[in-house]
Amino acid sequence: MKQRRTTVRAELVGGLTTFLAMSYILAVNPELLGSAGMNKSAVFTATVLAAIVGCLLMGLVANFPVALAPGMGLNAFFTYTVVQEWHIPWQTALAGVFVAGILFILLTLSKLRDQLINLIPSALKYAVSAGIGLFIAFSGLQTSGIIVANKSNAVALGNLHNPTVLLAIFGIVVGVMLVTANVTGGIFWGMFITAAVGMIFQIIPLPTGIVSGIPSVQPIFGQALTHLTDINSFQMIIVILTFFIIGLFDTSGTLVGVATEAGMVNHDTGEVKGVGKALFSGALATTIGAIFGTSPTTAYVESTSGVAVGARTGLSSVVAAALFVVAAFFSPVLTVITSAVTASALIIVGILMLSNVQYIDWTKFEIAVPAFFTMIMMLLTYSISEGLAVGFIFYPITMTVKGRWREVNALMWTMMVVFILYFTFVA
Numbered sequence: 001m002k003q004r005r006t007t008v009r010a011e012l013v014g015g016l017t018t019f020l021a022m023s024y025i026l027a028v029n030p031e032l033l034g035s036a037g038m039n040k041s042a043v044f045t046a047t048v049l050a051a052i053v054g055c056l057l058m059g060l061v062a063n064f065p066v067a068l069a070p071g072m073g074l075n076a077f078f079t080y081t082v083v084q085e086w087h088i089p090w091q092t093a094l095a096g097v098f099v100a101g102i103l104f105i106l107l108t109l110s111k112l113r114d115q116l117i118n119l120i121p122s123a124l125k126y127a128v129s130a131g132i133g134l135f136i137a138f139s140g141l142q143t144s145g146i147i148v149a150n151k152s153n154a155v156a157l158g159n160l161h162n163p164t165v166l167l168a169i170f171g172i173v174v175g176v177m178l179v180t181a182n183v184t185g186g187i188f189w190g191m192f193i194t195a196a197v198g199m200i201f202q203i204i205p206l207p208t209g210i211v212s213g214i215p216s217v218q219p220i221f222g223q224a225l226t227h228l229t230d231i232n233s234f235q236m237i238i239v240i241l242t243f244f245i246i247g248l249f250d251t252s253g254t255l256v257g258v259a260t261e262a263g264m265v266n267h268d269t270g271e272v273k274g275v276g277k278a279l280f281s282g283a284l285a286t287t288i289g290a291i292f293g294t295s296p297t298t299a300y301v302e303s304t305s306g307v308a309v310g311a312r313t314g315l316s317s318v319v320a321a322a323l324f325v326v327a328a329f330f331s332p333v334l335t336v337i338t339s340a341v342t343a344s345a346l347i348i349v350g351i352l353m354l355s356n357v358q359y360i361d362w363t364k365f366e367i368a369v370p371a372f373f374t375m376i377m378m379l380l381t382y383s384i385s386e387g388l389a390v391g392f393i394f395y396p397i398t399m400t401v402k403g404r405w406r407e408v409n410a411l412m413w414t415m416m417v418v419f420i421l422y423f424t425f426v427a
Helices: 008-022 025-034 040-060 074-085 090-108 113-119 122-143 163-180 186-200 234-261 275-292 303-308 315-336 339-359 365-380 384-401 410-425
Strands: 068-070 147-150 154-157 297-299
Touching: 008 186, 008 303, 008 315, 025 040, 025 068, 025 074, 025 315, 025 339, 040 068, 040 275, 040 297, 040 315, 068 275, 074 090, 074 122, 074 234, 074 384, 090 234, 090 275, 122 147, 122 234, 122 339, 122 365, 122 384, 163 186, 163 339, 186 315, 186 339, 234 275, 234 297, 234 303, 234 384, 234 410, 275 297, 365 384, 384 410
Parallel strands: none
Antiparallel strands: 068 297, 147 154
């Protein structure tokens, strides 16, 4: 602790702050994966277990002030694209998450780790993150009824006289106000206030209790392993690649960002001390989380809130893990967490992810085109993987026409061919 200029008190406060900032996932993840046909109570427990394991690994193995839990964006891809659009059973989708986790582990143990991360152009990394932000924000607007389907214009404004829609709008306004005011755990407290107002006005039914035993994870536990043999299609390869690629630079990007905030980056070499162990922890957490029964586990950018109040070591992550243990006993409260309540979390997280567009060089058309199509196609096709595919196809094309084909590495050419084959024979 002396080396990183921190104290036990600062780590405790940092862990609590990070937990509050990311605790919304305990309500949002069961809601999203429940839409994939999974048992919501079991998903709640799987989410808690994945977060506990991830935080402990990051704290005890990597000594990093970063908390992990099932990631936003990837859980939406799991539900809306893989299960609902492609009609892949959630059990098979979990098997895909498990395989992606194994690939991630193998990568972190090899010398290719840093090279592979760097082979994906920065502009596409930022575009994917921003595109996922648009995707989950739209999901929040749609599931809450604020945006509805329309035969003439594809989408339209929902019924603003519907109490559920009004509650969702209220929640968004409250959440935005709290986050804008830099209130610790603003997303969580916004959901709390929205749920309370919903119960007061009888829009949301009261919970049957507050504290209870931990729900059984049995309905979904181990399904990833028993359905590995179902991975027998080109479509599942695309699913695994998407989980792997997004999980890779989502976790690596967050780790670098948090490490920079914590002053853990060597300014001369740009090296982040211990990033290898941190990536390994994230990869192992994803693999174990899949066995528990949840979508990929990733590093949370909300960890920067803990760093901002003094967290510098893995102790803050261990504290966050302990708080997730406590949270496991409050599952009855989840019955009041409806789509109207989670809408604000999805939209605010989407806005935060969209901020990555500032790092894209929009003055260079050969860069702007693939970045734009990555983002817009994720939103309009309602598919993260298809948006990713279109962007990866356009990048080699525009770079070649511009005369910069030498800057396009073998991975990008390979991905272009893979995704063209996907659109030709699968999509």
